[in-house]
Amino acid sequence: MNGVEALADGFGRISGVVHAVLDGISDEALTFRADPDANTVAWLVWHLARSQDAQVAHLVAGDAGAGAADAAGAWQAEGFGERFALPFGPGETGYGHTSAKVAAVRAPAGLLGEYYDAVAARTTAYVAGLADADLDRVIDTSWTPPVTVGVRLVSILADGLQHAGQAAFVRGVAQRVR
Numbered sequence: 001m002n003g004v005e006a007l008a009d010g011f012g013r014i015s016g017v018v019h020a021v022l023d024g025i026s027d028e029a030l031t032f033r034a035d036p037d038a039n040t041v042a043w044l045v046w047h048l049a050r051s052q053d054a055q056v057a058h059l060v061a062g063d064a065g066a067g068a069a070d071a072a073g074a075w076q077a078e079g080f081g082e083r084f085a086l087p088f089g090p091g092e093t094g095y096g097h098t099s100a101k102v103a104a105v106r107a108p109a110g111l112l113g114e115y116y117d118a119v120a121a122r123t124t125a126y127v128a129g130l131a132d133a134d135l136d137r138v139i140d141t142s143w144t145p146p147v148t149v150g151v152r153l154v155s156i157l158a159d160g161l162q163h164a165g166q167a168a169f170v171r172g173v174a175q176r177v178r
Helices: 003-022 041-064 070-079 078-084 101-105 110-128 132-136 149-177
Strands: 136-142
Touching: 003 041, 003 132, 003 149, 041 070, 041 110, 041 149, 070 078, 070 110, 078 101, 078 110, 078 136, 136 149
Parallel strands: none
Antiparallel strands: none
């Protein structure tokens, strides 16, 4: 297995966890909060998908040049922003969200899963188009050491797995206390 294949496998694992979390979940469990400021399953799944979408779109734009059709990500290009109708800007990914913004993310499991699947399809297509040598390409020199495509993808993967695991935990807690 090469590096690109390992990344593809890792991103597939996020999908498995997301779908296990969303399968048969009630609306009540989607919005359950372990305490008044805790993240919900709906917010966690939306945030992991939205963050992955924005970061992969940025990678696509860098590879395809400014104005590439896919650079908008699924959120804008496939109309998910309108379908979710969230009360904040289209560029928000959830980073730094207040408790009130976390609570505002209310969406049915089907829509959350559909959005994640659209993001996963874009990620899979991007990763499939890479060669191992592409992973060493520097994309951000503002860090020491500079960030490469491979490092960025591992970061996106790690964040996605972490949030998917958190969503699974919150679902489990919600089921135990309800």
